[in-house]
Amino acid sequence: xxxxxxxxxxxxxxxxxxxxxxxxxxxxxxxxxxxxxxxxxxxxxxxxxxxxxxxxxxxxxxxxxxxxxxxxxxxxxxxxxxxxxxxxxxxxxxxxxxxxxxxxxxxxxxxxxxxxxxxxxxxxxxxxxxxxxxxxxxxxxxxxxxxxxxxxxxxxxxx
Numbered sequence: 001x002x003x004x005x006x007x008x009x010x011x012x013x014x015x016x017x018x019x020x021x022x023x024x025x026x027x028x029x030x031x032x033x034x035x036x037x038x039x040x041x042x043x044x045x046x047x048x049x050x051x052x053x054x055x056x057x058x059x060x061x062x063x064x065x066x067x068x069x070x071x072x073x074x075x076x077x078x079x080x081x082x083x084x085x086x087x088x089x090x091x092x093x094x095x096x097x098x099x100x101x102x103x104x105x106x107x108x109x110x111x112x113x114x115x116x117x118x119x120x121x122x123x124x125x126x127x128x129x130x131x132x133x134x135x136x137x138x139x140x141x142x143x144x145x146x147x148x149x150x151x152x153x154x155x156x157x158x159x
Contacts, residue, residue: 028089029090029091029140030058030061030137031060031091031094031133031136031141032061032062032084032086032087032092032094032137033050033060033061033063033093033094033130033133033134033146034062034063034064034065034080034083034087034096035047035050035064035096035126036065036075036080036083036097036106037064037065037066037097037102037126038067038073038074038075038098038100038101038102039066039073040064040066040067041066041067042098043064043065043067044064046126046127047064047130049127049130049131050062050130050133050134050135053131054131054134054135054138057138058138058140060137061086061087061089062087063082063083063084063087065079065084066079074101075101075104077108080095080105081114084115084119090118091142091143092118092120092142092143092146093115093116093118093119093120094119094137094143094146094147095120095121096122096126096129096130096133096150097121097126098126099126103121106121120143122151124150124151124154125153125154128156129150129151129153130150132149132150132153133149133150135149136149136150
């Protein structure tokens with residue numbers, strides 16, 4: 001299933017090509033996306049790819065929360081919290097995590113009530129799920145549909 005099919009299945013329309021870059025005004029009401037990885041460069045690269053593939057109109061706010069505060073490999077609760085607050089526009093925040101402690105850290109932050117209201121850990125493959133989530137969120141899908149689109153990425157077959 002192509003990303004365009006995912007968006008079509010959600011019943012939302014994609015933004016018109018050339019609609020211009022997103023502003024705080026066009027991001028209002030869109031689900032925010034946080035990409036949590038053990039590596040800052042991986043989180044940033046996946047965010048860049050997802051933004052690029054969803055380009056062409058209003059863009060959902062996307063933030064990378066990768067690595068530790070000192071630039072090493074690992075997970076930082078502080079970076080995750082800052083990223084979630086950065087992308088929160090009131091429509092919910094979808095957090096996608098790569099593996100291990102990044103998942104556990106997000107679960108802990110959710111359990112402790114530290115993340116914005118409406119924040120959810122999304123069960124999805126990191127790269128493919130991130131692209132599907134950003135496309136769906138940028139098209140104006142609500143949080144449950146963004147979560148569903150990202151999760152459906154498990155079904156994308158490569159062979």
